[in-house]
Amino acid sequence: MFNAAMPYRRMGNSGLRLSALALGGWTTFGAxxxxxxxxxxxxxxxFEAGVNFFDISDIYEKGEAERAMGRVFARLPRHELVISTKVFWPMSDDVNDRGLSRKHIFESIDKSLARIGTSYVDLYFCHRPDPETPLEETCRAMDDLIHRGKILYWGTSEWSGEQLRQAHALCDRLNLYRPAVEQPQLSLLKRQRFLDDVSPAARALGLGLVTWSPLASGLLSGKYDNGLPQGARLWRSENLRASYISEANVAAVRKLKVVADEMGVTRSQLAIAWAMTQPGVTSVITGATKLDQLKENLGALKVNMTEDLKRRLEAAIPPG
Ligand SMILES: NC(=O)c1ccc[n+]([C@@H]2O[C@H](COP(=O)([O-])OP(=O)(O)OC[C@H]3O[C@@H](n4cnc5c(N)ncnc54)[C@H](OP(=O)(O)O)[C@@H]3O)[C@@H](O)[C@H]2O)c1
Structure with missing residues (x-):
C-alpha cells in the first residue's frame, strides 16, 4: 500500500520499484x-507502512514460510505486492531436488507458486551459485520462466562480482533475459565483501541490490549485550550463535549505544538506516518475530544518515 513515508527505489536499471525497507520470512514465519x-x-x-517487497525461499522451513506468508498475501491486493522466492538448496534427499539444473528450477517454481498461492512471483533468485550446473543451463531456464510468465525478473544471491559479470556477458551473447538483482548479505558487522566486490560489480552492470540480515540476526539491536535472552534467534540456533557472537562483536555493538542514545534512536534503527544508504542498495530486507520489532525497525526511515554519522558507526564497528 503506497505510503508517503516510505521511499520507493528503482531496482537497478529495471522499471520495478521496491520499498527501501522489505520484510523476509527466514527462520520466522512458519518457523x-x-x-x-x-x-x-x-x-x-x-504492508500498511508501505512495504511492498516480501522475500521468501523454498528452503525456509521447507516450504512452510511460503505457505504462511502466502495465506496473508491472499488477503492483500496482489498487484501491489512484489513477492520473491528462491531455488538452490536441497529440498529432499533426491539427487535432482537441489541446485540450479533446468529440471530442478522448473519443478521448484511450480511447487513454490502452489505453496504461495500465486500464478507468478515478481523476483526469482538463484539462492547460491551452483558449480555443478553449466551457467548457460541456469540462464536459459530462468529466461524460459520469464517467457512463460511464471517469474517477472530473475536474480542471484551471494554470487561474486565475477560470477555476476559472467552471467551478464553470457545472457547478452545468447540474447537471454539478464539477472536484474543480486541479494547479498550486508550489515555493519559483515560489510567488506559487499563494499569491495559485490556492490561495484552490481552497479556497473545495472543490477539492483536487495540486502539481507541488516541486524546480523539481531545482534546489532543490542539484545545480546548481557547474554542470550531465552527464545531469541541466537539463543535458539547454535550455528548462527557461533558465527555472530564473540566478545569483540558484543563489545563493538555496545559502543553503538552511545551514538544511538545521543540521537534518541535505537541501535536497530541506526544499523538499518546505515544499510539503506550503502552504495547501490535498492532495499534492505529485515526480519521480525514481533510486531513491536517491525514498528521499531520502520523507524529507521526517520534517521538522517549523514556521512559523519556513517563514519562514527563504522569507527565503532571496524570491518571484519
Ligand atoms: N539470500 C540469503 O541467503 C538470505 C540469508 C538470510 C536472510 N535472507 C533474507 O533476509 C531477511 C532478513 O534477514 P534476517 O532475518 O537475518 O534480518 P536481521 O534484521 O538481521 O534479523 C532479524 C531478527 O532479529 C531479531 N530482531 C529484529 N528486529 C529486532 C529489534 N528491533 N530488536 C531486537 N531484535 C530484533 C528477530 O529475531 P528474534 O526475535 O528471534 O531474536 C528477527 O527475526 C530474511 O527473512 C530473508 O528473507 C536472505
Whole structure:
C-alpha cells in the first residue's frame, strides 16, 4: 500500500520499484513464529507502512514460510505486492531436488507458486551459485520462466562480482533475459565483501541490490549485550550463535549505544538506516518475530544518515 513515508527505489536499471525497507520470512514465519494471527499482524502492518517487497525461499522451513506468508498475501491486493522466492538448496534427499539444473528450477517454481498461492512471483533468485550446473543451463531456464510468465525478473544471491559479470556477458551473447538483482548479505558487522566486490560489480552492470540480515540476526539491536535472552534467534540456533557472537562483536555493538542514545534512536534503527544508504542498495530486507520489532525497525526511515554519522558507526564497528 503506497505510503508517503516510505521511499520507493528503482531496482537497478529495471522499471520495478521496491520499498527501501522489505520484510523476509527466514527462520520466522512458519518457523519460530507459527501463530497465524501474529504472522498476519506483522505482514499487514508492514504492508500498511508501505512495504511492498516480501522475500521468501523454498528452503525456509521447507516450504512452510511460503505457505504462511502466502495465506496473508491472499488477503492483500496482489498487484501491489512484489513477492520473491528462491531455488538452490536441497529440498529432499533426491539427487535432482537441489541446485540450479533446468529440471530442478522448473519443478521448484511450480511447487513454490502452489505453496504461495500465486500464478507468478515478481523476483526469482538463484539462492547460491551452483558449480555443478553449466551457467548457460541456469540462464536459459530462468529466461524460459520469464517467457512463460511464471517469474517477472530473475536474480542471484551471494554470487561474486565475477560470477555476476559472467552471467551478464553470457545472457547478452545468447540474447537471454539478464539477472536484474543480486541479494547479498550486508550489515555493519559483515560489510567488506559487499563494499569491495559485490556492490561495484552490481552497479556497473545495472543490477539492483536487495540486502539481507541488516541486524546480523539481531545482534546489532543490542539484545545480546548481557547474554542470550531465552527464545531469541541466537539463543535458539547454535550455528548462527557461533558465527555472530564473540566478545569483540558484543563489545563493538555496545559502543553503538552511545551514538544511538545521543540521537534518541535505537541501535536497530541506526544499523538499518546505515544499510539503506550503502552504495547501490535498492532495499534492505529485515526480519521480525514481533510486531513491536517491525514498528521499531520502520523507524529507521526517520534517521538522517549523514556521512559523519556513517563514519562514527563504522569507527565503532571496524570491518571484519
Ligand atoms: N539470500 C540469503 O541467503 C538470505 C540469508 C538470510 C536472510 N535472507 C533474507 O533476509 C531477511 C532478513 O534477514 P534476517 O532475518 O537475518 O534480518 P536481521 O534484521 O538481521 O534479523 C532479524 C531478527 O532479529 C531479531 N530482531 C529484529 N528486529 C529486532 C529489534 N528491533 N530488536 C531486537 N531484535 C530484533 C528477530 O529475531 P528474534 O526475535 O528471534 O531474536 C528477527 O527475526 C530474511 O527473512 C530473508 O528473507 C536472505
Amino acid at each position: 519460530s513464529v507459527k501463530d497465524e494471527n501474529t504472522i498476519e499482524s506483522i505482514l499487514t502492518a508492514a
